[in-house]
Amino acid sequence: MDPYFHYYGTYLAALTMGVKAEAAQELAYYTHQAACQTATTVPCPLYFEDYRLSPVLTADTHSEFGQHCCNLAFQSLPAFSNTEVADAQLCSEHAGNTVGKQCAGLKSFTQIQQPNGVCQGDTVTRCYYNPLTDIDWQHGGDFKRHFSERLQQKAYRTATVPNHKNGPLFAQTVHRLDEQSNLLTASMKAEQSELAMKLACTADSAFARKMLNDVIYKCHYDNQIQGISWPLFGCRLYVYQNTWQHEKDTVQAQVTAFIATCYAIQSWLKRVPLKHCGFWVQGMVPSAVISATTQIESLLYSDQDHTHGHGQSDDWARLIAHHLPQGCSPTLYGIALRPTHLYEHALIAGKVTHTEIITDLTGFKRSAWFKFNKAAQYHCDWLARQFCHYELSAFNTRQTLGNLDMWR
Amino acid sequence: MTNLVFRSGIASDGRKIALISDQLDVEEKFDNGYKIAYKDKDGKDTPELLAKWKEAFTVHSREFAMLPCGDSVPATIQQGFNTMVSSLLKGIDILFCDYNLGIEGDLPMCNDIMDMHRSTDFVLFSCDSLVGGDPKVQPHTVAYSAPRYEQGQQIAQQHRIYCKTEASAFCQAINAIVTQRAKDNMNGGHIRDDIDSYIGEPPIDKEAADQILNRFVETLHSEGNPPPALTHQDAE
Numbered sequence: 001m002d003p004y005f006h007y008y009g010t011y012l013a014a015l016t017m018g019v020k021a022e023a024a025q026e027l028a029y030y031t032h033q034a035a036c037q038t039a040t041t042v043p044c045p046l047y048f049e050d051y052r053l054s055p056v057l058t059a060d061t062h063s064e065f066g067q068h069c070c071n072l073a074f075q076s077l078p079a080f081s082n083t084e085v086a087d088a089q090l091c092s093e094h095a096g097n098t099v100g101k102q103c104a105g106l107k108s109f110t111q112i113q114q115p116n117g118v119c120q121g122d123t124v125t126r127c128y129y130n131p132l133t134d135i136d137w138q139h140g141g142d143f144k145r146h147f148s149e150r151l152q153q154k155a156y157r158t159a160t161v162p163n164h165k166n167g168p169l170f171a172q173t174v175h176r177l178d179e180q181s182n183l184l185t186a187s188m189k190a191e192q193s194e195l196a197m198k199l200a201c202t203a204d205s206a207f208a209r210k211m212l213n214d215v216i217y218k219c220h221y222d223n224q225i226q227g228i229s230w231p232l233f234g235c236r237l238y239v240y241q242n243t244w245q246h247e248k249d250t251v252q253a254q255v256t257a258f259i260a261t262c263y264a265i266q267s268w269l270k271r272v273p274l275k276h277c278g279f280w281v282q283g284m285v286p287s288a289v290i291s292a293t294t295q296i297e298s299l300l301y302s303d304q305d306h307t308h309g310h311g312q313s314d315d316w317a318r319l320i321a322h323h324l325p326q327g328c329s330p331t332l333y334g335i336a337l338r339p340t341h342l343y344e345h346a347l348i349a350g351k352v353t354h355t356e357i358i359t360d361l362t363g364f365k366r367s368a369w370f371k372f373n374k375a376a377q378y379h380c381d382w383l384a385r386q387f388c389h390y391e392l393s394a395f396n397t398r399q400t401l402g403n404l405d406m407w408r
Numbered sequence: 409m410t411n412l413v414f415r416s417g418i419a420s421d422g423r424k425i426a427l428i429s430d431q432l433d434v435e436e437k438f439d440n441g442y443k444i445a446y447k448d449k450d451g452k453d454t455p456e457l458l459a460k461w462k463e464a465f466t467v468h469s470r471e472f473a474m475l476p477c478g479d480s481v482p483a484t485i486q487q488g489f490n491t492m493v494s495s496l497l498k499g500i501d502i503l504f505c506d507y508n509l510g511i512e513g514d515l516p517m518c519n520d521i522m523d524m525h526r527s528t529d530f531v532l533f534s535c536d537s538l539v540g541g542d543p544k545v546q547p548h549t550v551a552y553s554a555p556r557y558e559q560g561q562q563i564a565q566q567h568r569i570y571c572k573t574e575a576s577a578f579c580q581a582i583n584a585i586v587t588q589r590a591k592d593n594m595n596g597g598h599i600r601d602d603i604d605s606y607i608g609e610p611p612i613d614k615e616a617a618d619q620i621l622n623r624f625v626e627t628l629h630s631e632g633n634p635p636p637a638l639t640h641q642d643a644e
Contacts, residue, residue, distance in 0.1 A: 128516040130507055130532075131550040131570045132539050154479065 001245040005254050006238055007032035007337045008316035009296070013261040015323045016292045017269060023230070025335075026368065027265075030234025031241070033342050033372045034058045034074055039067065043343055046350070048358040051406040056376035056399050065152075065395070072199070073383050073397040074376075076246075077239050079205035080198050080390050127151060143396060151394035198390060203244045203253070204260055206276055207386075211236055212264050213273040214382065220271070225378060231368065232375035233268060237261060239379070251300045258296055262289045295319055313337060342369040377401055409471040412510070412621050414496060416611055417442065417464035420450035424611050425582070427504040428496065430474070431535065434573060435466060438504055441578025449586065465614045469621040472628050477513030485510065486517065488627035493521045495620045499611040500528055501599075502585055504578065507534040507570070510628045514538050522568055526556045527599050527607035529567035529589075531581040539572055549577050551584060557603050564597030 010031040014024030037043070038059035046053045058074040060066030072078060129135065134147040143151075215236055219229035241261060247253035263279040266286075279285070299319060303312045317336045324335075338344075346352075350364025358364045377399060384398045401407040415435055416426040419442065427438045439461075446459035475485065489509060497503060508515050514534055522530050539546055549571040555562035567585045571577035592598070601608030612620070 128519050130514055130516065130534060132546050132572065133514050133534055137547055150479070 001242050001257070002250075002254065003032060003035040003339075004312060004316055004337065005257070006035055006241060008313075008320060009241070009254065009258050010234070010237055010261055011320055011335075012292055012296070012316075012323060013258055014265055015320070015325075016286075016288045017262055017265045019265065019269070021324055027230065027234045027237070029342055029368065030231045030372055030375075031238045032337065032339075033369070034235055034238040034376065036339055036343070037376075044356055045402075046352060046356050046358055046364075048361050048364075048406070052402045053358075053373075053407055054400075054402055056373050056380065056401070058376065068380070068399045069395050069397040070380075070399070072395060073380050074239055075242055076201035077205070077208055077211070077243055077383075078199045079202035079243075080207045080386075081200065081202065081205070127154070142398060143393065145396070148394055148396040154394075195392075198392065199395075201243055201246060203247055203256075204240075204277075205243060208240050208243050209274045209276065211379075211382075212240060212267070216268055216271065216273055225375075228371050228375045228378065231371040232378060235372060235375045235379055237264060240264065251297070254300055255293060255297050259289065259293060262286075262292075292323065295322075342367070342372060346370055373401055374407075409473055411471055412469035412625060413466060414469075414617050414621055415439075415464065415466045416496075416500070416617070417461040418611075420446055420452075420459050420462060422462075423501045423586075424499050425502045425504070426496065426500045426611075428493070428509065429504070429506045429533075430509055431506065431573065434504075434506075434533075437573065437575040438578055440575035441582060444575070445579040445582035445586070465617075467614055467617045467621060469618075469625045472510070472625045473632055475511040475628060475632050477511065477515075481511065481515050481517055482631055484627060485631055486520070488624050489517050490520055490524075492620050492624040493518075494524070494606075496612055496617060497521075497525050497528055498606050498609040501607075502529045502531065502582065504531045504533065504581075507532045510624070522554075522566070525604065525606065526554075526566050527601070527604040529569075529585045531567075531569045531571060531578065531585075533571055533573045533577070535573070546572070548572055548574075549580055549584075551581075553588075556597070557600060559603065561596075563595050564592045564599070 007028045011024055011028035014027050015021065019027065035058070037055055037057060039057060039061065042055050042057055045055070057067055057070045060070055065071050066075075129143065129147060134144055136142050136144045212233075215225065215229060215232050218225050219233075225232055241257045244253040244257045244260075247256075259279060264274060267274045296319070299315055303315060313336060320335050346364060346367035346369035349360065349367040350358040350370075351360040352358050352364070364370055380397045380399045384396050387393060387395045387397065410430050411432065412428065412430055413432055413435055414426065414428050415438060416424065418424055425442060427434065429435075442461070443458035447457070448455040450459045475482075481489075493503075493505070505518055505521075507518070509517055511517075518530060518532055549569060551570075552568045553565035554568065556564040556566045565588060567581075567588060569581045569584065571581050589599075599607060
């Protein structure tokens, strides 16, 4: 997804839904900040006395899932699709042809042959561990990284994450089912297919909405996120918008993501959870959203025809300026995206020296950049617990800023 | 190259305690752990003097090379290990066993054995290099327990202790097991040789232990050096 879209799209959506200009820009910066903390662009760690603060990593191209599985947490949020539903969809897609019939066969077969809990086999959550060497007792008793990676490799030995449901993996599974003598192999493949299905990222998935509802609910009662609810909402809007990044038509994907962002912000403002699917009832779409959507559509299609770069940023900034409330007239420089805005403010607030030492801890902890990283840390931890819930504890997405007492 | 070491001893109260490892320096730590743990349990009026074994012997296997680390324990090795330990376990109340015997990776081998032999308590320890020596990083001892027998009220608990390779950790493990067994006895959770017949048999002697150890070493040899495939000329 285009980094400009994360910032300007969110900014415009917030203004459209009636958020105050300052808060709207703050939310836009939170949403955009996640794009600035990839493996190549993440800022250096900062220090206070002997304590180190490591920013949360949001993308890494070195491996499929990224370091700390950060790609799963920020770039391709798993939909945790219900495999029965997914199978049903797959069957309906291929209804009438031989693949569809075989698919039905596969479904009944997998229902009979439930995965066995075999030690050191393909079942992730039932593998034996050594409590002395495989558990990190200093950080709450989680599995150590090397053990998680070992499990992950076992669980995902041959499968790859498909962006679409009809990948070669499934075809291979169906093909093997024809051979009655290879039922066991087919069972293993079916398990891998099921895993790949769960890990696949789907645009506007129910799980993505659950993620947003988590912050909408908890901001009212959970002490842990009360100070960081707005940054957390921004961070999760970034993840939510990224669920559209696998769509073929990029312009249409951004337009839909914009409407979804408007709907999410409205839910936040009204303090009601997002629906399981869909946005507004037909005919009830706010006129401001319709108008902004039309403008965005024309902007994106015109930019598609011309060169990308500063011109695109200026077009977005003009569109934002057009939507600012009357009486609020910042300069164009104030609206435009400054990629290191939050980080620079944190350096100033913390009086950070050129050797990366924080001298004003209180000021630093008040900075929006620190709050964003706290929020991102919370998100990673929350997602890791969701993985455990789905019996996929091998995909440990947890990241910590550093010493838990120091950076609380 | 290294050897397997098996040490079996009868404690001053008659309990049979054994050790099996591929780390040669563990034997001394095992002895020290027992001597301290049984200091005041040997029924003598010398509570400050270290305890002594009633009887004990040690067997060393032939030399062998550790198998390189893989994703999991090879099936033949696991099978060989299970056979070996089942044979060595006769009459043994507490077994100290290397977590990964004969292989370099930190892979579990004893889980089947612990499930099959519920009348014995197990203490598992890893290589020093894998656990590390920093007490801030890892705990000294982690203890789990599982019901000994499926029958009855399941009062008795089988100990499964994971500990560092240190005399003090071994001592704590023995203490915990002896204390728990005493508690179980008070509540009716006795060891039952009618269910687990192996626990009522006499412990294995030195010669038999030597044969059993070397049989496992042969399995390790054959897994580490598979026989070359027959060529066309050989076949002729």
